Amino acid sequence: MKNSQLYKGSLNTIIMKLLEENGKMYGYEITQKVKAITQGELNITEGALYPALHKLEAEGILDVEIEKVDNRMRKYYKLTEAGTKETVNRLAELEDFIRTMQSLVNPKLEF
Amino acid sequence: MKNSQLYKGSLNTIIMKLLEENGKMYGYEITQKVKAITQGELNITEGALYPALHKLEAEGILDVEIEKVDNRMRKYYKLTEAGTKETVNRLAELEDFIRTMQSLVNPKLEF
DNA sequence: AGTTATGTATAAGAATCTTATGTATATTTG
DNA sequence: CAAATATACATAAGATTCTTATACATAACT
Numbered sequence: 001m002k003n004s005q006l007y008k009g010s011l012n013t014i015i016m017k018l019l020e021e022n023g024k025m026y027g028y029e030i031t032q033k034v035k036a037i038t039q040g041e042l043n044i045t046e047g048a049l050y051p052a053l054h055k056l057e058a059e060g061i062l063d064v065e066i067e068k069v070d071n072r073m074r075k076y077y078k079l080t081e082a083g084t085k086e087t088v089n090r091l092a093e094l095e096d097f098i099r100t101m102q103s104l105v106n107p108k109l110e111f
Numbered sequence: 112m113k114n115s116q117l118y119k120g121s122l123n124t125i126i127m128k129l130l131e132e133n134g135k136m137y138g139y140e141i142t143q144k145v146k147a148i149t150q151g152e153l154n155i156t157e158g159a160l161y162p163a164l165h166k167l168e169a170e171g172i173l174d175v176e177i178e179k180v181d182n183r184m185r186k187y188y189k190l191t192e193a194g195t196k197e198t199v200n201r202l203a204e205l206e207d208f209i210r211t212m213q214s215l216v217n218p219k220l221e222f
Numbered sequence: 223a224g225t226t227a228t229g230t231a232t233a234a235g236a237a238t239c240t241t242a243t244g245t246a247t248a249t250t251t252g
Numbered sequence: 253c254a255a256a257t258a259t260a261c262a263t264a265a266g267a268t269t270c271t272t273a274t275a276c277a278t279a280a281c282t
Contacts, residue, residue, distance in 0.1 A: 004120075004204045004207075004208060005119075005120035005121075005123070005237080005238080005270095006120050006121055006124070006204060006205060006208040007120065007208065007270090008116075008119040008120035008237085008238075008239095008268095008269060008270065009115075009116035009117045009118065009119035009120065009238095009239095009268090009269070009270095010116075010117055010212065011269080011270085012116070013117070013216075014215055017215060017216055018215075026229080026230090027229075027230065028227095028228060028229050028230080029229095032228095034215070037214055037215055038211045038214060038215065041207065041211050042211055042215075045270080045271065045272080046229090046230075046231075046232095047231090047232080047233090047270075047271060047272070047273085048269075048270050048271075050230065050231060050232080051231090051232080051269085051270090052269085052270095054231090069229095070228090070278080070279070071277095071278060071279080072228065072229055072230090072277080072278055072279075073229065073230065073277090073278095074228095074229070074230090075229090075230070091216060093115045093117060094117060094212065094216060095216075096115070096152065097115060097117040097118065098209055098212065098213070100149045100152050100153055101121065101205065101209065102209070103148055103149060104125055104128060104129075104145070104148055104149065104153075105124075105128055105202060105205060105206075116239095116268080116269080118239090119237095119238060119239065119268085119269075119270095120237090120238070120239095120269095120270095122238080122239085137260080137261090138260075138261065139258095139259060139260050139261080140260095143259095156239080156240065156241080157260090157261075157262075157263095158239070158240060158241070158242085158262090158263080158264090159238075159239050159240075161261065161262060161263080162238085162239090162262090162263080163238085163239095165262090180260095181247080181248070181259090182246095182247060182248080183246080183247055183248075183259065183260055183261090184246090184247095184260065184261065185259095185260070185261090186260090186261075223282100224281100224282085225280100225281080225282080226279100226280080226281070226282095227278100227279075227280070227281085228277100228278080228279070228280090229276100229277080229278085229279105230275100230276085230277090231274100231275080231276085232273100232274085232275080233272100233273085233274085233275105234271100234272085234273085234274105235270105235271085235272085235273105236269100236270080236271075236272095237268100237269085237270080237271095238267100238268085238269080238270095239266105239267080239268080239269095240265100240266085240267075240268095241264105241265090241266085241267095242263100242264085242265085242266105243262100243263085243264085243265105244261105244262080244263085244264105245260100245261085245262085246259100246260080246261090247258100247259080247260085248257100248258075248259070248260105249256100249257080249258070249259090250255100250256080250257070250258085251254100251255085251256075251257085252253100252254090252255080252256090
């Protein structure tokens with residue numbers, strides 16, 4: 001998704017957070033949204049996104065709903081009830097992670 | 112290194128930052144230092160650490176120096192000149208990454 | 223007419239990490 | 253004193269995640 005290896009492992013959290021915020025989204029929409037929010041910093045590739053979405057669906061985190069718009073297929077994903085709960089955990093983990101990395105990189109400061 | 116997948120890809124940056132700060136360190140020392148700094152949050156496994164050190168050495172980022180202390184072997188690693196330069200880049204990448212993740216998770220706030 | 227944008231999908235390979243195992247010495251604990 | 257824990261390095265098999273390439277299809281722009 002980026003030249004930097006750091007983004008590895010963060011895709012699921014990103015997807016879940018966006019869905020929590022926007023209710024339902026389709027794959028292509030997610031890629032564009034992330035690109036916009038990060039001002040081009042982060043480009044999610046399809047090869048990473050679609051398998052991730054399928055896996056989250058298989059795990060019961062996401063529900064899917066197919067629509068046809070302008071004669072093109074769209075698969076809208078939204079969080080299940082379990083997915084909504086899990087998102088809370090994932091976001092807490094992300095905050096812990098960021099705090100931990102800050103403490104490693106900036107050991108002098110308090111956060 | 113942790114139950115959370117988020118730490119994937121951050122090991123190299125962590126190693127390089129610690130070596131930048133402490134001059135030279137050996138593997139086991141790194142694992143203990145990280146555990147201490149993060150108050151147990153992050154435990155680097157040997158299966159991740161040693162291959163990472165070997166690779167950084169092969170890439171010319173690290174130099175190695177073997178010592179024998181208390182009849183036990185220690186391999187001290189330190190940044191090469193190129194490694195020191197690269198560390199600057201990696202830390203900048205980490206800050207960008209953290210900022211980007213913040214903007215995704217906390218889109219209302221400014222950073 | 224050809225390129226770009228929209229939209230989803232998968233497969234091969236790379237990279238990173240987990241888990242398990244192996245070797246060896248020193249120290250602590252029951 | 254024997255056993256467990258700590259110190260110290262190493263690798264191999266497998267899991268997971270991602271990149272890169274490819275594939276299909278329609279819409280819009282140039």
